[in-house]
Amino acid sequence: MNEKVNPYKPYMATVQEAWYETTGDRCIKTLKVLFDDEEVRENWSHLPGQCTMIGVLGVGESMISISCSPTEGKFLRFSVMRMGKVTQAIHQLEPGDKLTVRGPYGNNFPVEEWKGKRIVTIGGGIGQAPLRPIIEYVKANRSDYEGLTVIYGARTSADLCFKNELKDLRNCDGVSCHLSIDIEEEGWPHYVGFVPSLLMEVNPSPENTIAVTCGPPIMIKFVLQNLKKLNFADEQIYTTLENRMKCGIGKCGRCNVGNLYVCKDGPVFSYATLKNVPEAFA
Numbered sequence: 001m002n003e004k005v006n007p008y009k010p011y012m013a014t015v016q017e018a019w020y021e022t023t024g025d026r027c028i029k030t031l032k033v034l035f036d037d038e039e040v041r042e043n044w045s046h047l048p049g050q051c052t053m054i055g056v057l058g059v060g061e062s063m064i065s066i067s068c069s070p071t072e073g074k075f076l077r078f079s080v081m082r083m084g085k086v087t088q089a090i091h092q093l094e095p096g097d098k099l100t101v102r103g104p105y106g107n108n109f110p111v112e113e114w115k116g117k118r119i120v121t122i123g124g125g126i127g128q129a130p131l132r133p134i135i136e137y138v139k140a141n142r143s144d145y146e147g148l149t150v151i152y153g154a155r156t157s158a159d160l161c162f163k164n165e166l167k168d169l170r171n172c173d174g175v176s177c178h179l180s181i182d183i184e185e186e187g188w189p190h191y192v193g194f195v196p197s198l199l200m201e202v203n204p205s206p207e208n209t210i211a212v213t214c215g216p217p218i219m220i221k222f223v224l225q226n227l228k229k230l231n232f233a234d235e236q237i238y239t240t241l242e243n244r245m246k247c248g249i250g251k252c253g254r255c256n257v258g259n260l261y262v263c264k265d266g267p268v269f270s271y272a273t274l275k276n277v278p279e280a281f282a
């Protein structure tokens, strides 16, 4: 945890840029924000997989994954799906507007330990948000990793986040990107079908590889089954959980799965830890 930034104190920040990733009722908006206090900005540090409590004054706070890698600069990015009161208020924020940020919370993907390996990310819908920092981290430290395979799907092409960045991934050496949509669309040049089926089509080798997945629980359930069919060991598979949270510090019992607290023990878990906790994928 960061020594100079108090993780329980909300710090004021300002929206620098804001744009919609997707449309519809449950649309996703990305905010790029900067802490107002230069000292906080300089002392802040996070790693892929960590999250923050974002607050809109007078409305409330929501736990949101940090969707950028520290290698991208001294700003933070959040991609937020419009769900209820707080996320609707976050969606109303435009460049120049204020918000509060506290954190970073939770553990991180062990990206340093993974050096030397190939990383396969398998995402669905808004689940790509916590995977994006891994992709950016590996891109920035490309020679430290054997390679990167990105597998990502959504219901329709309009529901895919980070579209332009994903297209650009194809130009990166040793990186491959495989996209899917659930329902056939005219002119769609990529895979049509669910993400677990696309995973089987891509057929990544488990040799010297780490697989990381995030998305709706039903997708994660079948991705895990398919990774086992592809002979990935439990220790080679990671996921991140987004159970509802209140305190964020292991006190209220709101976020527990089995005997694990997602806020304190996670949100990042290896399948070796989660496989004995059936509630995790319920």
Ligand SMILES: Cc1cc2nc3c(=O)[nH]c(=O)nc-3n(C[C@H](O)[C@H](O)[C@H](O)COP(=O)(O)OP(=O)(O)OC[C@H]3O[C@@H](n4cnc5c(N)ncnc54)[C@H](O)[C@@H]3O)c2cc1C
Pocket (backbone or CB within 6 Å): 051, 061, 062, 063, 064, 065, 066, 079, 080, 081, 082, 083, 084, 085, 086, 087, 088, 126, 129, 130, 241, 242, 243, 244, 245, 267
């Ligand atoms: C570790 C973690 C990381 C997260 N990262 C992101 C992220 O990067 N982007 C993002 O858009 N959301 C993320 N979430 C979910 C986000 O926190 C909730 O969607 C948000 O708090 C809802 O608040 P609200 O006031 O808008 O809606 P509420 O009024 O609280 O809820 C609206 C509806 O959403 C449902 N809901 C609320 N929270 C959750 C949840 N955690 N899981 C499933 N359904 C929920 C409620 O049951 C209700 O039906 C994350 C959650 C956690 C715990």
Ligand code: FES
Pocket (backbone or CB within 6 Å): 244, 245, 246, 247, 248, 249, 250, 251, 252, 253, 254, 255, 256, 261, 262, 263, 264
């Ligand atoms: S959110 Fe309170 S114990 Fe995890």
